[in-house]
Amino acid sequence: xxxxxxxNKYYGDYHALVGITERVEKNxxxxxxxxxxxxxxxxxxxxxxxxxxxxxxIVIDGRDIHAKGVDVNALRxxxxxxxxxxxxxxxxxxxxxxxxxxxxLKRASKGEAREQAMALLDQVGLAHKADAYPNALSGGxxxxxxxxxxxxxxxxxxxxxxxxxxxxxEMVGEVLQVMRALVRQGMTMVCVTHEMGFARxxxxxxxxxxxxxxxxxxxxxxxxxxxxxxxxxxxxxDRNRH
Amino acid sequence: MLELIDTYxxxxxxxxYPEGPLGGLALTILLSGAALVLAMPLGLMLGIxxxxxxxxxxxxxxxxxxxxxxVPLLLVLFWVYFFxxxxxxxxxxxxxxxxxxxxxxxxxxxxxxVAAGIRALPKGQLESARSLGLGYxxxxxxxxxPQTLRHGLPSIVNQLVSTIKATSLGYIIGLSEVxxxxxxxxxxxxxxxxxxxxxxxxxxxxxxxGLSRLAFLLERRLQRRPVAAT
Numbered sequence: 001x002x003x004x005x006x007x008n009k010y011y012g013d014y015h016a017l018v019g020i021t022e023r024v025e026k027n028x029x030x031x032x033x034x035x036x037x038x039x040x041x042x043x044x045x046x047x048x049x050x051x052x053x054x055x056x057x058i059v060i061d062g063r064d065i066h067a068k069g070v071d072v073n074a075l076r077x078x079x080x081x082x083x084x085x086x087x088x089x090x091x092x093x094x095x096x097x098x099x100x101x102x103x104x105l106k107r108a109s110k111g112e113a114r115e116q117a118m119a120l121l122d123q124v125g126l127a128h129k130a131d132a133y134p135n136a137l138s139g140g141x142x143x144x145x146x147x148x149x150x151x152x153x154x155x156x157x158x159x160x161x162x163x164x165x166x167x168x169x170e171m172v173g174e175v176l177q178v179m180r181a182l183v184r185q186g187m188t189m190v191c192v193t194h195e196m197g198f199a200r201x202x203x204x205x206x207x208x209x210x211x212x213x214x215x216x217x218x219x220x221x222x223x224x225x226x227x228x229x230x231x232x233x234x235x236x237x238d239r240n241r242h
Numbered sequence: 243m244l245e246l247i248d249t250y251x252x253x254x255x256x257x258x259y260p261e262g263p264l265g266g267l268a269l270t271i272l273l274s275g276a277a278l279v280l281a282m283p284l285g286l287m288l289g290i291x292x293x294x295x296x297x298x299x300x301x302x303x304x305x306x307x308x309x310x311x312x313v314p315l316l317l318v319l320f321w322v323y324f325f326x327x328x329x330x331x332x333x334x335x336x337x338x339x340x341x342x343x344x345x346x347x348x349x350x351x352x353x354x355x356v357a358a359g360i361r362a363l364p365k366g367q368l369e370s371a372r373s374l375g376l377g378y379x380x381x382x383x384x385x386x387x388p389q390t391l392r393h394g395l396p397s398i399v400n401q402l403v404s405t406i407k408a409t410s411l412g413y414i415i416g417l418s419e420v421x422x423x424x425x426x427x428x429x430x431x432x433x434x435x436x437x438x439x440x441x442x443x444x445x446x447x448x449x450x451x452g453l454s455r456l457a458f459l460l461e462r463r464l465q466r467r468p469v470a471a472t
Contacts, residue, residue, distance in 0.1 A: 089385050
C-alpha cells in the first residue's frame with residue numbers, strides 16, 4: 001500500500017533520511033522506533049507531504065505522492081495524521097474540531113458531520129465532552145479527540161507521530177487503548193512511538209531507525225527476542241534499564 | 243461655557259452642514275469609521291501576503307510596511323495633498339486626501355498586527371489543519387485567522403483609537419473636522435480658548451475611551467472561546 005523507494009532527505013548538509021527503501025502492506029500496523037534524532041518523525045511526515053523529500057519516490061496506492069501535479073489536499077484528506085502535541089483547534093469545541101474538515105471539504109452536510117463526529121467521539125469514549133473546548137480537556141482526552149478528528153475524514157491510513165510522548169504517564173493507557181481498537185478494525189497504521197509494549201502487542205512489523213536509516217526491520221517477536229543490529233541491541237538494553 | 247456650547251454646538255457637531263460640506267465631529271467619526279472599514283480587508287490581505295513564503299509577494303509588502311512606518315503621517319498628508327495633484331492633474335478634496343492617507347496607514351499597521359498574530363500561532367495549528375486536507379486558504383480562514391484576530395483585538399482597537407486622533411492632522415490642510423472647527427470657534431469667540439479646547443479634548447477622550455471600553459467588553463465575551471497557548 002505504501003512503497004518507499006530510495007527516499008532521501010537533507011537539511012542543508014545533514015542527511016536526515018538515508019536511502020529508505022521499504023513497504024507497508026494494507027491493514028498492517030508498522031511501528032517505527034529508534035533514538036531521538038534518528039529521523040522517525042521526518043520519515044512519517046514525508047508520508048503525507050508535511051515534509052518534502054529530496055530524492056526517491058513514495059508511492060501510496062500506486063500514486064507517486066511527491067510527484068508534481070499531485071493534489072496534496074486530496075492526498076492528505078485520505079491519510080489521518082496524529083501529532084505529538086495534539087494540535088486541536090482551541091477556538092472550536094471537541095465536536096466542532098471533528099466537524100470542521102468534513103464540512104469545509106464538502107464530504108458531509110452539517111447534520112451528517114455532526115452525527116458522524118458524535119459517533120467518533122463516542123468511539124474514543126468522549127461523547128460526554130462533545131461541547132468542551134480543548135483547554136478544558138486533559139492531555140489524554142485531547143489526543144483522543146485528535147484521533148477522532150483525523151478519523152472524521154474516513155482515512156485509509158492513519159499516521160501517528162509519537163502520540164503519547166507529550167502525555168503524563170497515567171494518560172498513556174487511554175490513548176493506546178483507542179489505537180488498539182483501531183488496529184482491531186484493520187486500519188493501516190504507521191506509528192512512531194516509544195511504547196514498546198504497544199509495539200510488542202499489536203505491530204505486524206517494526207522498523208528500527210538511527211541516523212536517518214532503517215537499521216533493522218523485523219516482526220516484534222524477532223525484534224524483542226533477538227535484535228540483530230548493535231544499535232538496536234543497545235537501544236533495547238537502554239529501554240529495559242529504565 | 244454654557245453660552246459657548248449653546249451658540250456653537252451645531253457647528254461643532256456637523257460643521258457648516260447643511261449649508262456647506264459636512265464637518266465637525268460628524269466628519270471625524272465618519273472619516274475614522276470609513277478608514278477602518280476600508281483598511282480592515284486591505285490590512286488582512288497585506289498581512290497574509292506579508293507572511294507568504296513566496297518572496298515575490300512577501301518582499302514588496304514588507305518594503306511597503308517598512309516605508310510607511312518610517313514616514314510621519316503628516317508628511318504623507320502633504321504629499322498626497324500637494325504633490326499628487328501636480329502629478330495626476332486631478333485635485334483631491336481634503337476629505338478624500340485624508341481618507342486615502344488614513345487607509346494607507348491603517349492597512350499597513352493592521353497588516354503588521356495580522357502578520358504578527360499569524361507568526362505567533364504555534365506551527366502545529368496550520369499543520370494539523372493542512373493534514374486534514376484543508377487548503378492553505380481554508381486553513382487560514384477557519385483555523386489561523388479566527389485565533390489571530392482574537393489575539394490581535396487589543397492592537398486593532400488601539401489602531402482605531404489612533405485613527406480617530408490622527409484625523410486631527412487634517413487641520414493642516416484645512417479639513418473641517420472637529421479640531422479645525424474648534425479652532426474656528428476659538429477665533430470667533432477669541433476669549434475662551436481654555437474652554438473651547440477643553441471641550442475638544444473631552445470629546446476625543448469620550449470617543450476613544452468609550453471605544454476602548456467597548457472593545458474590552460467584547461474581548462471578555464470572546465475569552466470564553468480560548469486560543470492556542472503560544
